[in-house]
Amino acid sequence: MEGFLLLAFIFLIAGVVAVPVASRLRLGSVLGYLIAGIAISPLLAALQVDVISLQHFAEFGVVMMLFLVGLELEPRMLWAMKAKLLGLGGLQVGLTALAVMGVAVVLGQAWSIALAIGLIFALSSTAIVLQTLNEKGLMKSDGGQGSFQVLLFQDIAVIPMLALIPLLAMPELMGLADSAGGAGSGHEAVVQAGATSSHDAGAAPETTSSHDTGPGFVESLPGWQRGLVTIAAIAAVVLGGSLLTRPVFRFIAMAKLRELFTATALMMVIGIALLMSLVGLSPALGTFLAGVVLANSEYRHELESDIDPFKGLLLGLFFMTVGAGIDFALLFDNLAGILALTLGLIALKAGVLLALSFMFRIGGADRWLFALGLAQAGEFGFVLLGFSVTNQVIPAPLADLLLLVVALSMLLTPALFIAYERLILPRHAGRAEPDDAIDDEAPIIVAGHGRFGGIVNRMLLAGGHKTVVLDVSSAQLEMLRAFDIKVFFGDASRPDLLHAAGIHAARMLVVAIDDAEQAVELVRHVSQTHPEVYIVARALNREHVYQLYAAGARDIIRDTFDSAVRAGRSALQALGTHPYDAERQAQGFVRNDRRSLQLLAELYDPDIPAHENAAYVDRAKGLMAEQEAAMRGGSSAFGTRIDRGWSPPTERDVQEEAKGADKAVS
Amino acid sequence: MASLIVYFAHPGHRFSHVNAEMFAEAQAVTGITLVDLYAEYPRFDIDIDREQQRLLDHDVILFQFPLFWYSTPSLVKEWQDLVLEHGFAYGAGGTRLAGKRMMLAITAAGPQDAYAPEGYQHHHLRTFLRPLEQTATLCKMRFLPPYVLYGALKAPAAGQVAPHATGYRRLLEGLRDDRFDAPDAGPQQVLTHDTLPLHKEG
Numbered sequence: 001m002e003g004f005l006l007l008a009f010i011f012l013i014a015g016v017v018a019v020p021v022a023s024r025l026r027l028g029s030v031l032g033y034l035i036a037g038i039a040i041s042p043l044l045a046a047l048q049v050d051v052i053s054l055q056h057f058a059e060f061g062v063v064m065m066l067f068l069v070g071l072e073l074e075p076r077m078l079w080a081m082k083a084k085l086l087g088l089g090g091l092q093v094g095l096t097a098l099a100v101m102g103v104a105v106v107l108g109q110a111w112s113i114a115l116a117i118g119l120i121f122a123l124s125s126t127a128i129v130l131q132t133l134n135e136k137g138l139m140k141s142d143g144g145q146g147s148f149q150v151l152l153f154q155d156i157a158v159i160p161m162l163a164l165i166p167l168l169a170m171p172e173l174m175g176l177a178d179s180a181g182g183a184g185s186g187h188e189a190v191v192q193a194g195a196t197s198s199h200d201a202g203a204a205p206e207t208t209s210s211h212d213t214g215p216g217f218v219e220s221l222p223g224w225q226r227g228l229v230t231i232a233a234i235a236a237v238v239l240g241g242s243l244l245t246r247p248v249f250r251f252i253a254m255a256k257l258r259e260l261f262t263a264t265a266l267m268m269v270i271g272i273a274l275l276m277s278l279v280g281l282s283p284a285l286g287t288f289l290a291g292v293v294l295a296n297s298e299y300r301h302e303l304e305s306d307i308d309p310f311k312g313l314l315l316g317l318f319f320m321t322v323g324a325g326i327d328f329a330l331l332f333d334n335l336a337g338i339l340a341l342t343l344g345l346i347a348l349k350a351g352v353l354l355a356l357s358f359m360f361r362i363g364g365a366d367r368w369l370f371a372l373g374l375a376q377a378g379e380f381g382f383v384l385l386g387f388s389v390t391n392q393v394i395p396a397p398l399a400d401l402l403l404l405v406v407a408l409s410m411l412l413t414p415a416l417f418i419a420y421e422r423l424i425l426p427r428h429a430g431r432a433e434p435d436d437a438i439d440d441e442a443p444i445i446v447a448g449h450g451r452f453g454g455i456v457n458r459m460l461l462a463g464g465h466k467t468v469v470l471d472v473s474s475a476q477l478e479m480l481r482a483f484d485i486k487v488f489f490g491d492a493s494r495p496d497l498l499h500a501a502g503i504h505a506a507r508m509l510v511v512a513i514d515d516a517e518q519a520v521e522l523v524r525h526v527s528q529t530h531p532e533v534y535i536v537a538r539a540l541n542r543e544h545v546y547q548l549y550a551a552g553a554r555d556i557i558r559d560t561f562d563s564a565v566r567a568g569r570s571a572l573q574a575l576g577t578h579p580y581d582a583e584r585q586a587q588g589f590v591r592n593d594r595r596s597l598q599l600l601a602e603l604y605d606p607d608i609p610a611h612e613n614a615a616y617v618d619r620a621k622g623l624m625a626e627q628e629a630a631m632r633g634g635s636s637a638f639g640t641r642i643d644r645g646w647s648p649p650t651e652r653d654v655q656e657e658a659k660g661a662d663k664a665v666s
Numbered sequence: 667m668a669s670l671i672v673y674f675a676h677p678g679h680r681f682s683h684v685n686a687e688m689f690a691e692a693q694a695v696t697g698i699t700l701v702d703l704y705a706e707y708p709r710f711d712i713d714i715d716r717e718q719q720r721l722l723d724h725d726v727i728l729f730q731f732p733l734f735w736y737s738t739p740s741l742v743k744e745w746q747d748l749v750l751e752h753g754f755a756y757g758a759g760g761t762r763l764a765g766k767r768m769m770l771a772i773t774a775a776g777p778q779d780a781y782a783p784e785g786y787q788h789h790h791l792r793t794f795l796r797p798l799e800q801t802a803t804l805c806k807m808r809f810l811p812p813y814v815l816y817g818a819l820k821a822p823a824a825g826q827v828a829p830h831a832t833g834y835r836r837l838l839e840g841l842r843d844d845r846f847d848a849p850d851a852g853p854q855q856v857l858t859h860d861t862l863p864l865h866k867e868g
Binding site for chain 2: 580583649651
């Protein structure tokens with residue numbers, strides 16, 4: 001137990017210290033984590049921590065990330081990008097693999113080894129690239145989209161690679177390697193990791209390890225049955241995602257426990273990953289698919305905000321293990337060679353990507369984002385290298401060197417992003433393409449879709465605006481969904497959910513939730529963290545108006561005030577007041593009330609209840625007396641002043657005027 | 667029998683000296699349509715279709731209002747702006763009001779002698795009513811000479827309210843019963859309670 005706590009503490013403190021520093025220096029969180037990992041690597045070595053198996057655990061962050069990516073991607077969008085996905089992704093993997101293979105052959109490797117290396121190096125780091133693109137808000141750019149398509153294809157391509165690599169085995173080459181150097185410590189770790197990895201479960205021959213999550217039972221089935229099982233699993237994910245989510249979440253919502261949603265979301269992701277591993281598919285791909293299925297669901301933002309922290313933590317851990325896993329002894333022994341290989345690899349990959357960017361018309365600064373962003377080798381590289389060694393495709397000492405190349409290229413990626421930002425972007429500044437601004441995220445968030453928010457939302461929609469509605473009532477949601485209103489389940493007072501709903505890109509927030517305190521908190525949070533978001537808030541009463549104002553809201557509407565004024569007007573009319581007079585009196589009443597609201601606001605003190613605030617009570621009484629006098633017509637306040645414009649001169653005025661005229665004449 | 671609609675418009679009717687009395691007299695007239703515009707549209711949300719139908723349903727359209735700044739109270743202007751649509755009242759195909767008659771019953775605060783070139787208003791009253799007259803003309807309606815009370819603010823003291831109000835009632839009945847026959851007496855012609863061109867009943 002202490003051992004676990006110590007380990008957790010080391011990783012957490014390293015991340016907590018390094019990431020803010022890196023962010024402050026505008027290096028990005030990924031580099032922060034990598035450096036934190038390097039910094040703690042001696043400590044981990046001293047504690048004899050198995051960094052590599054930890055890394056494979058942390059790789060689950062990638063699975064979660066793809067789930068989240070899937071959530072952002074509606075099925076029709078995925079379908080729309082199929083040509084690019086296959087063309088761009090397929091060419092990137094194929095061309096890069098061939099180019100790397102060619103170089104490896106030139107450097108004296110056997111063709112089988114060269115091909116394996118080519119395949120391994122063709123992959124890029126989904127974790128680093130997507131994390132960085134998201135962090136820098138570049139996901140929606142052409143370059144970001146191209147990168148995403150390539151990464152998605154790579155994730156798919158891992159599966160056939162796992163099938164292909166064992167076929168390249170040439171044991172006679174291995175004997176050579178074994179006698180030359182024997183297995184290094186990294187090798188051992190990699191072999192073990194190769195077996196425990198969730199990515200190759202099912203396809204890997206050594207699936208007997210006790211750590212293994214996937215017993216790979218499909219191995220024992222004939223080919224056609226395996227195919228059927230695989231299709232059944234995918235169908236289960238798609239159908240389960242689209243049919244079961246709603247009843248499950250409605251069931252969960254009955255408990256009204258926040259953590260149950262988190263547990264359910266985790267259960268879903270882990271369950272899908274497990275299922276995929278069992279049938280020999282990539283868990284990342286499976287959860288991605290589930291994400292796409294759920295992209296239209298009203299629970300999308302809830303799932304997003306539930307999974308997001310876990311994804312962040314696991315990815316952080318993953319990056320730290322990459323940093324910590326670098327074997328510095330081996331690196332410094334072959335520094336020049338490894339550096340040359342790493343830089344050569346980056347140059348080669350970037351070259352292929354640049355060529356593709358011309359083919360697929362990715363222009364301007366996006367071209368460089370695409371080329372530099374994907375130029376590293378990826379985390380699947382670790383997996384495939386271990387897998388290759390166990391399958392006797394690549395000799396262990398060579399694999400150890402290549403492992404360093406992979407790690408180093410990942411370590412250099414943040415630097416490439418910085419180069420893109422500081423060197424490439426400025427040259428393209430001002431040439432931003434207009435279509436970059438198109439964002440499918442709705443710019444208006446309506447928090448609460450009850451009797452109040454619902455009307456606001458209907459008016460906004462009728463006005464041609466796009467809204468994202470958040471509400472906590474499952475029953476309400478289903479009814480609204482039936483009417484094709486775009487609503488999502490979730491508690492809008494939670495910052496993470498607001499973020500998932502797109503508050504960072506929002507133009508306006510309409511606060512129409514029932515709970516007064518939560519509404520104030522929500523307004524305070526948004527006005528502080530996103531001052532550019534215009535806030536329209538519903539207040540329950542006068543004090544609530546003051547609290548909302550203090551919290552930063554400017555358009556504050558008391559929810560029952562206008563309807564009460566209308567009721568008052570109807571009553572006056574029914575009692576015989578001329579409709580136009582009743583209207584004018586209502587207008588006067590509203591004006592008067594607003595005035596008293598402002599006058600009393602100066603005296604309002606959030607720390608003293610209004611009825612104990614002497615100055616407030618005094619002035620309120622005074623204003624009330626004024627108003628009553630006005631209503632009875634005994635004052636110059638609104639009761640008579642509203643008619644000012646049409647009251648003719650009085651008898652005396654007329655006489656005075658006549659006298660004046662007489663004087664003028666005489 | 668002609669069908670007559672009376673639009674009464676007075677936002678400050680509570681302070682009215684004459685118009686309220688006139689309206690009370692009008693309410694006693696049967697067989698005509700009487701509309702208190704400010705009561706029907708206190709929030710100025712005029713129902714255009716309904717108003718156009720009302721116009722189609724009547725032969726004589728009469729507006730009763732106090733003259734405010736040489737013009738109508740604002741709701742009447744709003745009514746004009748919205749109801750007298752292109753294609754309905756004027757312009758291409760805008761012949762739906764053709765042949766109808768339009769009349770005004772107005773009260774003016776200034777005395778009669780003020781409404782003359784040498785008076786302090788510098789123009790005859792009809793000059794100030796030109797926009798309304800031309801509105802009727804453009805809509806192919808006949809503009810009848812207006813029923814007028816000058817010096818309305820002093821009328822109560824001068825005992826002029828009752829004769830004017832009953833005269834108003836006789837005017838409405840005469841219009842209803844087709845007994846109104848105004849010979850054209852020039853561009854400055856106005857009608858008062860003692861100059862109403864009405865045939866005898868029966």
